[in-house]
Amino acid sequence: MPQKKIALIFLLLNSIFINFAFSQKISEVDKIVAKYPKSFDSTEKLADKIEKDFDSDYDRARAIYSWIAFNIRYDYNAYLNPPRVQGFNYSSEAEKQRKIKQLNDNLIQKAFKSKKAVCEGFTALYQHLAELVNLKCEIIRGDSKTNLRDIGRKATSSNHAWNVVLIDKKWRLVDVTWGQGYYDISKGRMVNDFNPVYFDTNPEYFFAKHYPDSGTFLGDRISKSDFLDGPLIYNKTIENDYKIKTPNLGIIEAKNGDKITVEIKNVSKSSQVFYLNRKNQPVKVLNPKEKRGSLEFQILIDKNIGDYITIFIDTESIVSFKIV
Incomplete structure (x- = not known):
């Protein structure tokens, strides 16, 4: 699917779900x-x-x-x-x-x-x-x-x-x-x-x-x-108990061509999972696997990856990592 179309769908979903989420x-x-x-x-x-x-x-x-x-x-x-900090004088502890x-x-x-x-x-x-x-x-x-x-x-x-x-x-x-x-x-x-x-x-x-x-x-x-x-986690992570099982550090050392394995608890294959590339374009994760109540997937480190990776689930930011 073209990147522009994905971005449009993202915005539409965000506006549809906002009132539903508030009521919940x-x-x-x-x-x-x-x-x-x-x-x-x-x-x-x-x-x-x-x-x-x-x-x-x-x-x-x-x-x-x-x-x-x-x-x-x-x-x-x-x-x-x-x-300005308000100071005062005193003559006793009382x-x-x-x-x-x-x-x-x-x-x-x-x-x-x-x-x-x-x-x-x-x-x-x-x-x-x-x-x-x-x-x-x-x-x-x-x-x-x-x-x-x-x-x-x-x-x-x-x-x-x-x-x-x-x-x-x-x-x-x-x-x-x-x-x-x-x-x-x-x-x-x-x-x-x-x-x-x-x-x-x-x-x-x-x-x-x-x-x-x-x-x-x-x-x-x-x-x-x-x-x-x-890593940096967000409100939806807490609300939905999306425990970040791997990576357990927020700083990821990787070189071009490496694959990062991500595993998040309480996420299923039916969820829309993507991350943003260097141009802030959404990239859908490929071939996610359900594993012990979690969803596991990989992200390829290449020239399109920026200094940070933020992972989204169904339009909501869940976790960010720093790429070194």
Whole structure:
């Protein structure tokens, strides 16, 4: 099939499936919260509403996630032009803690009332609301992996924040900042796109995209090299449990004529699987084989392969590798 025709089909499929996909990811809790007012007089009144409508800790934690994701937008301008760090003087530890609390309260109220925040505001508001409904919640700071250039980075940096919330004696991972939407490079703006995959995320997927500053998570050591050198995965990978079995590294050393074997869990031959070449043209994989609940196929390394390979399943990006 000609490349132009494949590209046209790709765009048509993308527009057809977008509404269907949205309807599939809304839970009953989300449907109730979607009918809430966009504004409340106070965080306490919002918390009271959530406590009255939901009985379980899990549903209350999800309701907080949903309301914030539905109503608070990522402030990309503030991200590009961060305000100056606000310092203060203190004469005692008690005064220091009081002033820190005041700064945090100001951050929470600013996010709640302006409906805009960066990750610090999202996480502070989530923690505040969680504590108002008697949930133990903490803020974790660390690195994030979001674009192709992050594959094979040499060092981590503290550029993001997320939450952990204790539900039924188990700590759950929450990143409501990523749940509310994403930045569309082609449009040059934030896109509102509620996504629940970052509520109670499977740690295996979560830590492929997050690395805490301490390098640990609740006592479990997390490998920095696994994070830095791992492939870049996407939201649909998490949503559909598309585990990348091979290659297990994000950096692939190959020469012209080599074939890379890729194996992805929970994909069948009926799925449309392709990758993009150097010209961003879709190339359908040839002769895929079903193998132990996975799909296995090969990609030929030639002059048409660029510096990165991104694999798509049914119009959705799933995983990217860096080719060296």
